[in-house]
Amino acid sequence: MKIIGTGSAHPSCVVTNDMLAQFLDTSDEWIVTRTGIKERRLLSDEELKDLAVDAARKALDSAGMQAKDIDFIICSNVVNEYVTPSLSCLIHEAVQASCPCVDINAACTGFIYALQMAEAYQTAGMAKNILIVCAEEPTRMVDWSDRSTCVLFGDGAGAVVVTEGTDLKAIKTTNASKTEVLVQKRVLQPTPYATKKSENLPLVMLGQEVFKNAVSSSVRDLKEVVSKAGMELTDIDYFLLHQANIRIVEFVGHHLDMPKEKFPHNVEFYGNTSSASIPMLLDEMNARGDLKKGHKLAFSAFGAGFTTGACVLEWSMEK
Ligand code: UT7
Numbered sequence: 001m002k003i004i005g006t007g008s009a010h011p012s013c014v015v016t017n018d019m020l021a022q023f024l025d026t027s028d029e030w031i032v033t034r035t036g037i038k039e040r041r042l043l044s045d046e047e048l049k050d051l052a053v054d055a056a057r058k059a060l061d062s063a064g065m066q067a068k069d070i071d072f073i074i075c076s077n078v079v080n081e082y083v084t085p086s087l088s089c090l091i092h093e094a095v096q097a098s099c100p101c102v103d104i105n106a107a108c109t110g111f112i113y114a115l116q117m118a119e120a121y122q123t124a125g126m127a128k129n130i131l132i133v134c135a136e137e138p139t140r141m142v143d144w145s146d147r148s149t150c151v152l153f154g155d156g157a158g159a160v161v162v163t164e165g166t167d168l169k170a171i172k173t174t175n176a177s178k179t180e181v182l183v184q185k186r187v188l189q190p191t192p193y194a195t196k197k198s199e200n201l202p203l204v205m206l207g208q209e210v211f212k213n214a215v216s217s218s219v220r221d222l223k224e225v226v227s228k229a230g231m232e233l234t235d236i237d238y239f240l241l242h243q244a245n246i247r248i249v250e251f252v253g254h255h256l257d258m259p260k261e262k263f264p265h266n267v268e269f270y271g272n273t274s275s276a277s278i279p280m281l282l283d284e285m286n287a288r289g290d291l292k293k294g295h296k297l298a299f300s301a302f303g304a305g306f307t308t309g310a311c312v313l314e315w316s317m318e319k
Contacts, residue, residue, distance in 0.1 A: 109173065
């Protein structure tokens, strides 16, 4: 598999920490010190599907492809306004694709799961050109009076087009069956037979537990995929980690004994955008010209589940 196109899209509404401090008992100082986040983008009059379609079109353009060239669409999404049809169907309709499509929910690890599925589809001969779109609105999952969660998230979409190739050197995904550390529940339509009590609960997160799991799983997964790729950690030019918290990124770098410069980040401007965070960062770096042919990249993510995943690939896209 190889990545031949990238794209991203952000909502226009920028919300700074000072804006949050107007209605929450919080401060720019607390949020920056604990998370690195300075501002985030929030959906206001747009729908998530608008961002998803925008990111998808940009990735197709960047790959020099049209929707008719795509054999499969995978959309990673945790929540959006449509329960059905899936977000991938909405993207499919908007870009006028003619291939099958599916949504996956592996929480913040969705991009790595989608890459792995894409590789499997290619290996099985079921698809050659695959559009992966990660589109998320986690700001609609949190309680906006809970300062411990609502300050952390932002909305956004990132996309890639992949085709056959040998750039992907190693990939892994895991699940640790820790469903209580990060969870949100919603009420479904009642039926005459549903007798159990249902509750609409905003996102509940055991922050420190998630933090510890995130650092240890990222360190473990990165070591494993780099070794599986037949490389040393020092061979990796950039480690693109799920952008949840700058301290998690720094801790992982410290545990791997790698220099800070190898850990690009943009969490300060977007907050935690769930599975969209790595493809958004990748697209930003690609657009800036940071990525050179032959660069070795490692991705690593973690999320509710507790899902984790990582991969190593060699960059071959010419800008
Ligand atoms: O995609 C995966 C998503 N999640 C994550 O990656 C989150 C991982 N966890 C974290 O990043 C950190 O645990 C947090 C940033 C969420 C919290 O940082 P912490 O250093 O673990 O803080 P804490 O939860 O131990 O809270 C320390 C204090 C508490 O006050 P008291 O009890 O010491 O008086 C909190 O009530 O900070 C308080 N606090 C806040 N204060 C100001 C919590 N949120 C805020 C806030 N502003 N926004």
